[in-house]
Amino acid sequence: MSNYSIQQVSEQFKALGNPHRLALFQRLATCCVPGTVCNASDANSFSVGALGEGLNIAPSTLSHHLKELHRAGLIMMRRRGKSVECWIEPAVLEAMSSFFTAPNSLEN
Amino acid sequence: MSNYSIQQVSEQFKALGNPHRLALFQRLATCCVPGTVCNASDANSFSVGALGEGLNIAPSTLSHHLKELHRAGLIMMRRRGKSVECWIEPAVLEAMSSFFTAPNSLEN
DNA sequence: TCTATAGTTCGAAACATGTCGAACTATAGT
DNA sequence: ACTATAGTTCGACATGTTTCGAACTATAGA
Numbered sequence: 001m002s003n004y005s006i007q008q009v010s011e012q013f014k015a016l017g018n019p020h021r022l023a024l025f026q027r028l029a030t031c032c033v034p035g036t037v038c039n040a041s042d043a044n045s046f047s048v049g050a051l052g053e054g055l056n057i058a059p060s061t062l063s064h065h066l067k068e069l070h071r072a073g074l075i076m077m078r079r080r081g082k083s084v085e086c087w088i089e090p091a092v093l094e095a096m097s098s099f100f101t102a103p104n105s106l107e108n
Numbered sequence: 109m110s111n112y113s114i115q116q117v118s119e120q121f122k123a124l125g126n127p128h129r130l131a132l133f134q135r136l137a138t139c140c141v142p143g144t145v146c147n148a149s150d151a152n153s154f155s156v157g158a159l160g161e162g163l164n165i166a167p168s169t170l171s172h173h174l175k176e177l178h179r180a181g182l183i184m185m186r187r188r189g190k191s192v193e194c195w196i197e198p199a200v201l202e203a204m205s206s207f208f209t210a211p212n213s214l215e216n
Numbered sequence: 217t218c219t220a221t222a223g224t225t226c227g228a229a230a231c232a233t234g235t236c237g238a239a240c241t242a243t244a245g246t
Numbered sequence: 247a248c249t250a251t252a253g254t255t256c257g258a259c260a261t262g263t264t265t266c267g268a269a270c271t272a273t274a275g276a
Binding site for chain 4: 217218219220221222223224225226227228229230231232233234235236237238239240241242243244245246
């Protein structure tokens with residue numbers, strides 16, 4: 001049973017509804033190579049810069065998108081020295097996935 | 109393994125990233141009352157009008173939102189007499205859910 | 217303290233979205 | 247044919263979003 005509202009969940013989907021942000025999120029969500037057993041507990045983190053690699057967007061745009069993902073509650077961010085590391089809490093992936101497998105549990 | 113691109117999937121999330129559309133989708137996805145065993149094969153359908161009930165939006169707005177959900181490939185629509193019935197294919201729920209449980213399977 | 221690296225904030229421009237009412241199409245029943 | 251019901255399309259308007267460059271803050275190392 002989720003304690004999120006329709007409003008909150010729609011904000012999360014909106015955050016994923018942009019190709020750049022979805023690519024960033026997927027990069028964080030993909031914690032192991034295909035065919036490998038994925039251990040959810042050691043979620044690996046990326047620095048902001050590393051996340052943006054290959055996306056061809058300005059640093060300011062990258063920063064903006066990560067802020068959106070963070071505000072939606074989809075990713076975590078913490079400063080570590082010169083860089084800021086980002087990661088996804090496994091519970092977030094479970095909650096998002098369960099919207100489709102158990103949509104009853106959402107209220108309002 | 110999904111055969112959708114980042115572009116396509118982000119369109120699907122974008123479609124769900126609006127409170128009204130998410131409410132419509134959830135109403136269709138909720139095929140059984142909480143605590144009941146849900147049989148995915150007999151997905152129940154709603155007419156356009158029934159779906160919009162309680163949402164306080166103009167018929168034209170409702171129509172627009174359902175078209176968006178349909179264009180994103182999230183819902184099916186078919187005319188049945190005077191009304192148009194909408195439903196979700198169970199495979200869509202599985203595909204969406206698997207983005208969060210197996211994000212590796214998405215390319216481009 | 218100076219410099220280089222890593223991100224963020226701000227303001228502006230172009231573009232997309234959500235919403236409505238009015239006018240339209242489609243079907244069923246009389 | 248006429249009427250009522252069910253949705254859709256169109257045009258308009260207000261509001262949001264995406265993106266950038268320029269200027270800023272934060273940290274580490276020399």
